[in-house]
Amino acid sequence: MLRVRDVTVRFGGITALDAVSLDLNRGEILGLIGPNGAGKTTLFNSISGVVRPERGSIFFEGHSLTYAPPHVRARRGVARTFQNLQLWPSMSVEENLMVPMDALGGRNTFSDALYMPFSAYAERASMERARAILHVLDLDRYRHTPAGDLPAGIQRRVEIARALAMRPKLLLLDEPAAGLDAKETSRLAELLHTVRERFHVSMLLVDHDMSLVMRVCDYVYVLDFGKLLAHGEPAAIRNDPKVLAAYLGEESKKLTGEVEAAARARRDERPLLEVRGLAAGYGGLEVIRDVSLDVKPGEVVACIGANGAGKTTTLRAISGMIHPRRGRVTFAGKDVTGRSAERITRLGLVHIPEGRGLFPNISVEDTLRLVSNTAGHDVDMKPAFELFPRLRERRTQLVGTLSGGEQQMVALARAILSRPRLVMIDEMSQGLAPTVVRQLFDIIRVFREQGIAVLLVEQFVESALDVADRAFVFEHGTIGLSGEASELRADRKLVAGSYLGTAVEDGAAIGVANGNGNGNGHHLDPALMETVAVRLPAKVKRALEQRAEAEGRPAGALAIELLQQVDRQ
Amino acid sequence: MTSKLAFRVLATLVAFAVLARIPVGFDVGFKFDAALAVIWAFGLLSLVLLTGYVGQISLCQATFSGVGAYTAGMLVSNAHADYIVAVGAGVAAAFVLGVLVGLPALRLRGITLAIVTLGIALVFDRYVFQDHAFEWFTGGTAGWRVNSATVFGLQVDSSKHLMGAYLILLALFCVVALLMVNLHDSGAGRRFRAIRDSELSAATMGVNLTRYKLLAFGLSAAIAGLGGAFYPLVAGSVSPQPFWLFTSLQFAAIAVLMGVRYVPAAALGGVFMAVIPDVLTRYGHGTFHGHPYDISYDWFQFAVGVLLIVQLILLPDGVWGDIRHRARHAISAARVVTARRMKVA
Amino acid sequence: MTAFAAYTIIGLGLGGIFALAALGIVLIYRTTGVLNFAHGAMGMFSTFVAWQVFYGWSHPFWPAWLATFLAVVAGLVFAAVMGLVLEVAVFRWVRTREPVVKAVITIGVLLALQSAASLIWKNNQYHLPIYLAPQTATIQIADVPVGANYIVIIVVAVGLAFGLGAFLKYTSFGRAMRAVSDSPTSASLWGVPVNKVSAVSWMLGSLVAALAGILITPFINFDTTSLTLLIIDALAAALIGGLVSLPLTVLGGFALGLLETYPTIWIQSLGFPRLIALLVILAVLILRNPRGLAVAK
Numbered sequence A: 001m002l003r004v005r006d007v008t009v010r011f012g013g014i015t016a017l018d019a020v021s022l023d024l025n026r027g028e029i030l031g032l033i034g035p036n037g038a039g040k041t042t043l044f045n046s047i048s049g050v051v052r053p054e055r056g057s058i059f060f061e062g063h064s065l066t067y068a069p070p071h072v073r074a075r076r077g078v079a080r081t082f083q084n085l086q087l088w089p090s091m092s093v094e095e096n097l098m099v100p101m102d103a104l105g106g107r108n109t110f111s112d113a114l115y116m117p118f119s120a121y122a123e124r125a126s127m128e129r130a131r132a133i134l135h136v137l138d139l140d141r142y143r144h145t146p147a148g149d150l151p152a153g154i155q156r157r158v159e160i161a162r163a164l165a166m167r168p169k170l171l172l173l174d175e176p177a178a179g180l181d182a183k184e185t186s187r188l189a190e191l192l193h194t195v196r197e198r199f200h201v202s203m204l205l206v207d208h209d210m211s212l213v214m215r216v217c218d219y220v221y222v223l224d225f226g227k228l229l230a231h232g233e234p235a236a237i238r239n240d241p242k243v244l245a246a247y248l249g250e251e252s253k254k255l256t257g258e259v260e261a262a263a264r265a266r267r268d269e270r271p272l273l274e275v276r277g278l279a280a281g282y283g284g285l286e287v288i289r290d291v292s293l294d295v296k297p298g299e300v301v302a303c304i305g306a307n308g309a310g311k312t313t314t315l316r317a318i319s320g321m322i323h324p325r326r327g328r329v330t331f332a333g334k335d336v337t338g339r340s341a342e343r344i345t346r347l348g349l350v351h352i353p354e355g356r357g358l359f360p361n362i363s364v365e366d367t368l369r370l371v372s373n374t375a376g377h378d379v380d381m382k383p384a385f386e387l388f389p390r391l392r393e394r395r396t397q398l399v400g401t402l403s404g405g406e407q408q409m410v411a412l413a414r415a416i417l418s419r420p421r422l423v424m425i426d427e428m429s430q431g432l433a434p435t436v437v438r439q440l441f442d443i444i445r446v447f448r449e450q451g452i453a454v455l456l457v458e459q460f461v462e463s464a465l466d467v468a469d470r471a472f473v474f475e476h477g478t479i480g481l482s483g484e485a486s487e488l489r490a491d492r493k494l495v496a497g498s499y500l501g502t503a504v505e506d507g508a509a510i511g512v513a514n515g516n517g518n519g520n521g522h523h524l525d526p527a528l529m530e531t532v533a534v535r536l537p538a539k540v541k542r543a544l545e546q547r548a549e550a551e552g553r554p555a556g557a558l559a560i561e562l563l564q565q566v567d568r569q
Numbered sequence B: 001m002t003s004k005l006a007f008r009v010l011a012t013l014v015a016f017a018v019l020a021r022i023p024v025g026f027d028v029g030f031k032f033d034a035a036l037a038v039i040w041a042f043g044l045l046s047l048v049l050l051t052g053y054v055g056q057i058s059l060c061q062a063t064f065s066g067v068g069a070y071t072a073g074m075l076v077s078n079a080h081a082d083y084i085v086a087v088g089a090g091v092a093a094a095f096v097l098g099v100l101v102g103l104p105a106l107r108l109r110g111i112t113l114a115i116v117t118l119g120i121a122l123v124f125d126r127y128v129f130q131d132h133a134f135e136w137f138t139g140g141t142a143g144w145r146v147n148s149a150t151v152f153g154l155q156v157d158s159s160k161h162l163m164g165a166y167l168i169l170l171a172l173f174c175v176v177a178l179l180m181v182n183l184h185d186s187g188a189g190r191r192f193r194a195i196r197d198s199e200l201s202a203a204t205m206g207v208n209l210t211r212y213k214l215l216a217f218g219l220s221a222a223i224a225g226l227g228g229a230f231y232p233l234v235a236g237s238v239s240p241q242p243f244w245l246f247t248s249l250q251f252a253a254i255a256v257l258m259g260v261r262y263v264p265a266a267a268l269g270g271v272f273m274a275v276i277p278d279v280l281t282r283y284g285h286g287t288f289h290g291h292p293y294d295i296s297y298d299w300f301q302f303a304v305g306v307l308l309i310v311q312l313i314l315l316p317d318g319v320w321g322d323i324r325h326r327a328r329h330a331i332s333a334a335r336v337v338t339a340r341r342m343k344v345a
Numbered sequence C: 001m002t003a004f005a006a007y008t009i010i011g012l013g014l015g016g017i018f019a020l021a022a023l024g025i026v027l028i029y030r031t032t033g034v035l036n037f038a039h040g041a042m043g044m045f046s047t048f049v050a051w052q053v054f055y056g057w058s059h060p061f062w063p064a065w066l067a068t069f070l071a072v073v074a075g076l077v078f079a080a081v082m083g084l085v086l087e088v089a090v091f092r093w094v095r096t097r098e099p100v101v102k103a104v105i106t107i108g109v110l111l112a113l114q115s116a117a118s119l120i121w122k123n124n125q126y127h128l129p130i131y132l133a134p135q136t137a138t139i140q141i142a143d144v145p146v147g148a149n150y151i152v153i154i155v156v157a158v159g160l161a162f163g164l165g166a167f168l169k170y171t172s173f174g175r176a177m178r179a180v181s182d183s184p185t186s187a188s189l190w191g192v193p194v195n196k197v198s199a200v201s202w203m204l205g206s207l208v209a210a211l212a213g214i215l216i217t218p219f220i221n222f223d224t225t226s227l228t229l230l231i232i233d234a235l236a237a238a239l240i241g242g243l244v245s246l247p248l249t250v251l252g253g254f255a256l257g258l259l260e261t262y263p264t265i266w267i268q269s270l271g272f273p274r275l276i277a278l279l280v281i282l283a284v285l286i287l288r289n290p291r292g293l294a295v296a297k
Helices: A040-048 A070-076 A093-105 A109-114 A117-136 A152-165 A182-199 A210-216 A234-239 A241-248 A256-266 A311-319 A341-346 A364-369 A382-387 A389-393 A404-417 A434-449 A461-467 A485-490 A492-498 A526-535 A538-551 A555-568 B002-021 B028-053 B061-078 B083-105 B110-127 B132-138 B162-185 B187-197 B199-204 B209-229 B231-235 B245-258 B263-283 B293-314 B318-344 C002-032 C039-057 C064-089 C099-121 C148-170 C172-182 C184-189 C194-219 C224-240 C246-265 C271-288
Strands: A002-011 A014-024 A029-033 A055-060 A078-080 A170-174 A202-206 A219-224 A227-232 A273-282 A285-295 A300-305 A326-331 A349-352 A422-426 A453-457 A470-475 A478-484 B148-151 B154-157 C138-141 C144-147
Touching: A002 A040, A014 A029, A014 A040, A014 A055, A014 A227, A029 A040, A029 A210, A040 A070, A040 A078, A040 A170, A040 A202, A070 A078, A070 B199, A078 A152, A093 A117, A093 A152, A093 B187, A117 A152, A117 A182, A117 B187, A152 A170, A152 A182, A182 A202, A182 A210, A202 A210, A210 A234, A219 A234, A227 A234, A227 A241, A234 A241, A273 A311, A285 A300, A285 A311, A285 A326, A285 A478, A300 A311, A300 A434, A300 A461, A311 A326, A311 A341, A311 A349, A311 A422, A311 A453, A341 A349, A341 C184, A349 A404, A364 A404, A364 C172, A382 A389, A382 A404, A389 A404, A404 A422, A404 A434, A434 A453, A434 A461, A461 A485, A470 A485, A478 A485, B002 B162, B028 B061, B028 B162, B028 B187, B028 B209, B028 B231, B028 B245, B028 B263, B061 B083, B061 B110, B061 B132, B061 B209, B061 B231, B061 B245, B083 B110, B083 B148, B083 B209, B083 C271, B110 B245, B110 C099, B110 C224, B110 C271, B148 B162, B154 B162, B162 B187, B162 B209, B162 B231, B162 B263, B187 B199, B187 B209, B199 B209, B209 B231, B245 B263, B245 B293, B245 B318, B245 C099, B263 B293, B263 B318, B293 C099, C002 C039, C002 C144, C002 C148, C002 C172, C002 C194, C002 C224, C002 C246, C039 C064, C039 C099, C039 C194, C039 C224, C064 C194, C099 C224, C144 C148, C148 C172, C148 C194, C148 C246, C172 C184, C172 C194, C184 C194, C194 C224, C224 C246, C224 C271, C246 C271
Parallel strands: A029 A202, A029 A219, A078 A170, A170 A202, A300 A453, A300 A470, A349 A422, A422 A453
Antiparallel strands: A002 A014, A002 A055, A219 A227, A273 A285, A273 A326, A470 A478, B148 B154, C138 C144
């Protein structure tokens, strides 16, 4: 159905795609994998018409798409989603779905504005179909919510719904699992199968989550450095040594014994960072409350927990990016609660936020030289380049043009050069290929060797617990569990309970125990709680859960009942 | 949906009925202000469409009004055309120019587009409206004179029969405003807003960017031109000064100040732009030791500048947007209170 | 040939004016991320302060150089204070908003400053400019006498372009400025004192505006609108430099100056050269972004 032949794309001097060919048959789910910067998104962009290839041709159902503008391709039946969500944030979910539908109908601006009968009829038809799609994807309840107000996980689903509204024959999915936790990812896999059956679409899927790709796809293509490396059935790809070397990297060595020894040695020292009863939030929403944790000098501590549990907010409140509402933060013996980020940073705390906190228009070299702002003198960049030889090659390149992994390297290099006492890293591995992730986790060991303490927020629970001495498990905006990393690793059930319904795949790369029988004794419909979380402050949500527990009913049912009562009033 | 439409039609009719009565009993000067307010409101409305709905930036809306005004003035004075025909020609000329200005917008966006449109405004302000080479179009330094005309059977001129001009303008404004509100929720409106929110996904979801951007620029220019085309009739003549560069900047500033996403904000802004400077000119000189003319206008412009800064810092959604949010808040709060009272009872 | 040389020199002089005005715009854009439509107005206001000192307050018995010196110093000091005030009172609060919002705010600043100047100094009269070099001093270049003040403008423009460029590139404060404009949030996490740095950026930008204003006024109608409106040619030159490169901006200024001068050899119209210049700039801009869609990464 889709035939891509010898597509070559160049940006400036860099060849992003080098004569890539690919075939997709009707009804197939095709996987496209490869390390960061391999050209997957560029290939997507060439197929959907956002980027024009320099050479090569693209055929869809026998028509040449090579020179067609994006909207023509869309109308031929090629729809896509975006890696960085591109919904129309100010429009309601329903409206988001109606735009592509109208585009198919060829509606007229003037008759629309005049509210002519034909337009009214078409309008009703679109709306009904939008509702049908939302129903299948279980999004009915968000119909009138502005898309921008939804949590990222739901937004990803809305993007798929919007693409389906195009009545596509081919659906291009660009990292649909990015930013989702294990439970959400496994729901996504089910969803994709449902979508294929209900809407009769073929799919081309790009993702870093190998478990998703292997489970969903019928056939897999592997890209590396803009070239096609291999293709085959998932099982074959999994065992292809070439692919393993390029994409998965070598198994990392475990250092468990050493870690435990280090942890024991530090147990009695005075903490470097001490957080007591911290509460913080955004606008009317209090996201974390009563968070207490501590990090000892030279220790590696991991914060884990489901999406939206408050890990990122905690880091932000510590580093001064947001103002804590209550509680106290002590760092290096000084009370730093509510101080500005730049003053806290100068005390020797480096915070690498989500998105890496870099400057896209400044070169690698100049970025690293900025470290002299905290150090007070010019810095020698050698250690950074020794650790990351790749950065030496790219020293004059602008940071914004680097791949995600290289950017993370710049952020970590800065952390090493400024010789801080504590480094806080938020979602280091997000959006990165496994090889890169493994390399980066090795850097944490470098920090440990240099006596720099690390506070880590991580989606990959296993990897995080591997490198950490201790861990705090976040749950609904506060800390549910804490303990030695080794203990937590041994007792997966315990961690799973705190994840509140985090399902786990056996055989999948990451995960904990099954979420259905979770340790807290009450079920919540997570999707419903997400809506509630959007509307209600954490306090109310909490009260709801407590009442549900007292009455022995699921909180989801209770919430629906309450909402219905409110509606009736 | 239909009830919503009925409500809007009703609201528009009420607004027309109320607004139509207001200038009655005032002197000619204020009647002129009232008509001018509607002309400026058209200019602001054109930005509601272009910036509020489609997210494109333009700093040359007054140029479109000016082209409408000069085209209409030229046709009436030179060719003795019927005024309705002249207005139609003015709107068409503005539409064409709008589409031409829209062409660079296919490739440029944001700040770059703002600079380019500002350049266009300058070229027209200094080198078309005021240049000898274009006297055939601008009527030279004297401009075009339009003494009186009969529009839709109403006798209209710039002195005795100003009310007629005001009523026609107001009626047209109400119709266009109603169409704009309808457009917002319609399929085309959704496509426009999709372009505003994310061009990238609009294109990949089947929206023809070229067509809709050009359409938006053309329609927006036509709306501004429609207001402008009545200017010669209302003022009696056309001169470059009302459509100079700073009017374009003021359009942008006041549209944002009032709330660039809301149609009623355009009406509010029009009144603000036309009436306040005149009030200042008339009653402002007592306080300013014998400098009655320029000072008051400068005070107005100063106030617009300062208000714009304060507003953008404090109320990102504009004055009307803020009023709307507050009203909604108050309504929902009132509902909760009533519900509680009923429970207690 | 002499005519052509004369036009070239006139064009270069005009270009120097554009370049000087454009430099400050690019400087502020690079260090604060704000496209400053009020740049011309800021320069105009400071220039009027200098004018006030020179013609209003200086004693007739002072030697001319002293009066000039005091006037220039007063203008520059005022400019620095104005930059600081604008940063603290206005731009600090909108640091994280979209670039377009910030640009609209500068339109507010423009309207306010321009009308304030009209209120104070009146719009309806021509003001005598301040000459740094004696008005009649000329230098012969290729048989064409060139006013010394033109030479000053060109030298200052080129000097500032390279000086400021080097400052931004090679000093730690310059790097901090670029970091703040790229992402203030990240900059604070890197320990950069964001408020201080952006205050200095605005003061510096305002200083360059004032300097440009004082140097340029001898060659244009010195009233409240001309300098404000010079912003448009300056923005065009800045666009040629891609709003990034200072030396390219100066080149763009010269190119624009020549572009607006040469057609006047053949055509007696003010509008036509401007139109040509506008079209050329459009072509440059469109060629520079060949793809219509911004590819979000």
